[in-house]
Amino acid sequence: EIVLTQSPGTLSLSPGERATLSCRASQSVSSNYIAWYQQRPGQAPRLLIYDSSNRATGIPDRFSGSGSGTDFTLTISRLEPEDFAVYYCQQYGNSPSAFGGGTNVEIK
Amino acid sequence: QVQLQESGPGLMKPSETLSLTCTVTGYSISSGYYWAWIRQPPGKGLEWIGTIYRAGSTFYNPSLKSRGVISLDTSKNQFSLTLSSVTAADAAVYYCARRSYNGYGYFDWWGQGTLITVSS
Numbered sequence: 001e002i003v004l005t006q007s008p009g010t011l012s013l014s015p016g017e018r019a020t021l022s023c024r025a026s027q028s029v030s031s032n033y034i035a036w037y038q039q040r041p042g043q044a045p046r047l048l049i050y051d052s053s054n055r056a057t058g059i060p061d062r063f064s065g066s067g068s069g070t071d072f073t074l075t076i077s078r079l080e081p082e083d084f085a086v087y088y089c090q091q092y093g094n095s096p097s098a099f100g101g102g103t104n105v106e107i108k
Numbered sequence: 109q110v111q112l113q114e115s116g117p118g119l120m121k122p123s124e125t126l127s128l129t130c131t132v133t134g135y136s137i138s139s140g141y142y143w144a145w146i147r148q149p150p151g152k153g154l155e156w157i158g159t160i161y162r163a164g165s166t167f168y169n170p171s172l173k174s175r176g177v178i179s180l181d182t183s184k185n186q187f188s189l190t191l192s193s194v195t196a197a198d199a200a201v202y203y204c205a206r207r208s209y210n211g212y213g214y215f216d217w218w219g220q221g222t223l224i225t226v227s228s
Contacts, residue, residue: 035214037154044203044218045154051210088154092212096169099154 002026002091004100012108019076021103023089028069030093036065036074039102040085048087049074079105110134112204112219120198120226126191130204130219131184138162138182142207144215145178145189147200155200159207160187167212199226 003026013019023034032052037045047056049065052072062077076083084107089100116128130143137143145157158168160178168176177190191198201221207213 031211033211033214037215044221045215046218047214047216050208050214050216056216090154090214092210092214095167095212096171097156097212099156101153 001096002029002094002098004089004091004098006087006089006100006103008103009101010104010106012106013079014108015079015081017079019074019079019083019105021074021076021087021089021105023067023072023074023100025070025072025091027094029072029091032068032072033091033093034065034067034072035090035092036063037088037090038083038085039088040082045088076105110206110217112206112217114202114204114219114222116202116222116224118223118225120194120224121228122195122226123193126189126194126198126224128189128191128202128204128222128224129186130188131186132206133185135206136182137180137185137187142209142213143178143180143187144205144207144213145176146203146205146215146218147198148203148221149197149200157189157191157202159213194224194226196226198224200224 034052036049039045053065111133144159203221204219205215206217
């Protein structure tokens with residue numbers, strides 16, 4: 001079973017700054033099948049990125065994903081006020097599918 | 109657009125059987141895709157519970173130790189989760205979601221979630 005470790009646990013940044021979130025897998029993720037989700041308080045997760053680097057429908061281009069093998073990154077180029085939230089990665093290349101523990105992006 | 113809505117009892121007692129239903133609108137579940145349940149304990153991360161395909165094939169997270177059953181009702185465009193012998197560890201927000209075909213699937217449409225509390 002693949003375990004995903006997200007870092008940092010909390011990222012304190014100001015609007016306009018760049019955010020870099022890491023997701024590390026305990027073993028190589030088949031076909032680099034990594035997704036990223038944003039979850040605002042009291043809301044369901046929202047798909048941002050799938051297949052490591054493809055933006056989901058309607059997702060702004062300030063969100064980008066990259067990586068391969070065991071190391072994956074979500075980058076938010078310039079933080080908007082609505083981007084302060086918790087972000088989860090998910091691997092779906094190996095069974096069972098699993099989520100990381102999340103990174104909380106908070107306002108500094 | 110696709111919309112999903114969970115419904116459930118809210119409060120359960122330990123050892124009872126939990127039944128949740130997800131009603132899908134904007135897409136016929138018999139047309140394709142996989143349909144999944146995911147849960148999130150209060151203040152914690154996400155856990156995939158299981159998935160069903162339109163033909164009735166099901167896949168479960170081994171962590172549930174065979175307590176979960178997912179079923180489809182195409183006449184009502186709904187799918188359901190039954191979880192037996194609940195304990196405090198099953199307290200969570202339960203989400204239903206649509207799962208993609210890629211690999212073991214990412215989740216592109218989610219319900220708003222329903223909170224299940226387990227208390228005697």
